[in-house]
Amino acid sequence: MNPKLAALVFSWVGLAGLAYAHNPICDCYDNGDNTITCEGGFSDGGTAVGVPMRVLDGAGKVLIEGVMSDRSDFTFTKPEVDYRVEFEGGEGHIVQIDGRDIEE
16 A cells, blocks of 8 residues: 555544544433433543533524533423424534433
8 A cells, every 4th residue: 555545544544533532422311300401421431511502492493501510411491392402512513312302
């Protein structure tokens, strides 16, 4: 293999590994008291402290905005309309969770 091509391939593989190491992870659950808690982090073990969170209605209107706490969680009052939660993991990586998928 051409040495320049080999170096390019190895750099792409290395960059892909770095990108993969920072995948956002978020899960939400119903607390049973009309509140929802979402917990987040990253696949490399990083915390989600300060990560932006949004709760949107079915039309995409923002109902609630905030950030992950120092415990990498975010609690909000459950909307009375259909909603989804967005965890903004950076660089275009947004985890979306449909409110219908959040269980106690």
